[in-house]
Amino acid sequence: MNSAQATAKNHEQLSPKPNGNSCAQAIDLKWEWGLGLSCLVIVVLAFSFELDNSSALTAAGKTMPGVCWFRNLTGYDCPGCGMSRGFVAIAHGHFTIAWKLNPAVLLWFPVVAAQIPWRAYRLVRYYASQRDRKSQPATQDESHLAKKSTSQRQTVVVMIILGVALLVQWIVRLSWRL
Numbered sequence: 206m207n208s209a210q211a212t213a214k215n216h217e218q219l220s221p222k223p224n225g226n227s228c229a230q231a232i233d234l235k236w237e238w239g240l241g242l243s244c245l246v247i248v249v250l251a252f253s254f255e256l257d258n259s260s261a262l263t264a265a266g267k268t269m270p271g272v273c274w275f276r277n278l279t280g281y282d283c284p285g286c287g288m289s290r291g292f293v294a295i296a297h298g299h300f301t302i303a304w305k306l307n308p309a310v311l312l313w314f315p316v317v318a319a320q321i322p323w324r325a326y327r328l329v330r331y332y333a334s335q336r337d338r339k340s341q342p343a344t345q346d347e348s349h350l351a352k353k354s355t356s357q358r359q360t361v362v363v364m365i366i367l368g369v370a371l372l373v374q375w376i377v378r379l380s381w382r383l
Contacts (some may be wrong), residue, residue: 224260236357237331241324244317251314260306281382284375288313309371316367327356335380 255263262269275283291310294303303310 237324238327239333240320244320247292248318248321251292254293256290259304260287262290262293281379302368309374313367316363
């Protein structure tokens with residue numbers, strides 16, 4: 206292969222294809238919609254439930270059963286024990302109760318709640334760019350795909366950091382009880 210053919214092949218691999226990467230776009234749309242709607246459901250449910258005097262979740266006057274299989278099996282709280290009740294406490298402005306249930310919930314709730322407007326913004330921006338893109342030539346740079354994957358990586362990094370915080374607080378709480 207001569208140098209002109211090699212240059213042409215490299216250019217072909219690096220340049221965007223017309224209307225290409227639709228699979229990557231669909232995957233990213235699923236990510237944006239899935240994460241945004243999941244967070245919306247979590248926040249709506251947090252506002253829908255109540256905590257009774259014993260910090261049990263109640264809905265429509267009925268107490269919800271405890272569902273932590275780890276606690277039922279071992280007798281110890283799992284790293285996420287108290288998160289659901291903590292989300293409900295924060296949704297109703299009871300930050301001290303939320304701290305007592307699971308300190309990590311004070312980090313998780315704002316991140317989950319912030320995903321709703323952030324994902325909505327990204328979806329609106331995406332659909333607006335798609336509308337504008339239809340009126341432009343097919344050779345347009347598709348750098349918006351790289352930005353989406355960056356957003357996914359950032360979200361995963363934040364979730365890993367929050368997961369580590371959840372584990373650290375669990376270890377500290379376990380050490381206090383032993």
